[in-house]
Amino acid sequence: MARLYQKIKDKKLALQYAKDAKEISKEMNWNPKEVDALLKELNAK
Numbered sequence: 115m116a117r118l119y120q121k122i123k124d125k126k127l128a129l130q131y132a133k134d135a136k137e138i139s140k141e142m143n144w145n146p147k148e149v150d151a152l153l154k155e156l157n158a159k
Contacts, residue, residue, distance in 0.1 A: 116152055129156050 116135060119128035132153050139146040 116156075120152075120156065125156060129153070132156060 116131035
């Protein structure tokens with residue numbers, strides 16, 4: 115979802131969904147590498 119909002123230039127919602135995805139990845143013990151990269155990209159803009 116975050117990537118879709120990034121494509122339509124809605125940075126606020128993209129950041130929100132990326133942060134939610136990071137929390138979910140922590141809870142599920144998944145590797146947050148992709149989410150971290152997306153957050154870094156969104157915060158750089």
